[in-house]
Structure formats: structure tokens, C-alpha cells
Amino acid sequence: MLQGNDPPESGSGAADPEDRDSQRRDGCARCAADVRLDFEIAMAFQAIVDVRSGEAIAHEALVRGPDGQGAGWVFDRIGPDTLYRFD
Numbered sequence: 001m002l003q004g005n006d007p008p009e010s011g012s013g014a015a016d017p018e019d020r021d022s023q024r025r026d027g028c029a030r031c032a033a034d035v036r037l038d039f040e041i042a043m044a045f046q047a048i049v050d051v052r053s054g055e056a057i058a059h060e061a062l063v064r065g066p067d068g069q070g071a072g073w074v075f076d077r078i079g080p081d082t083l084y085r086f087d
Helices: 017-032 071-076
Strands: 042-049 056-064
Touching: 056 071
Parallel strands: none
Antiparallel strands: 042 056
16 A cells, blocks of 8 residues: 555655656545445544643544444555545
């Protein structure tokens, strides 16, 4: 599966802009094809709190499966055909 932080295939140290454009077009085409996940997900937003002030300083997004399964369960079910729909 292609990850945004994967190193480029070539030894140049920089990703080829044409390859990135092709990957974007492929991803957009998959979204436009309306490929659905074959399972439900739920999102939760957890506050990150400064313990000194008690103030919420940020939030993190958490993904859960249909029966409360953790992110690993969800990510194990995301493949190349559903990566962009999940995102």
C-alpha cells in the first residue's frame, strides 16, 4: 500500500513530480468511483489537556470499528482500493 511518507523508488532522494501527479489522479478516480468500505467506522475526538492549566490544547482523532475495535483492526481492512475512500 502506498503511504505518503514512503521513500521514492529511485535513488534520487526526491519523488518524481509526474509520479506524484499520477498517484493523485489514481486516488481521485477511486474516490469518484464511489468505492465503499465494507464495514462501518466511528470517529472520536480526544482532547489533549495541559495538566498544569487543565486547558485542552489540541485534539486527536481516533477511529474505531463497528464493535469498538481499535485502529489496528480498521487499518488491517484498508487496501489499495479503499485507501482514498477511507481517507
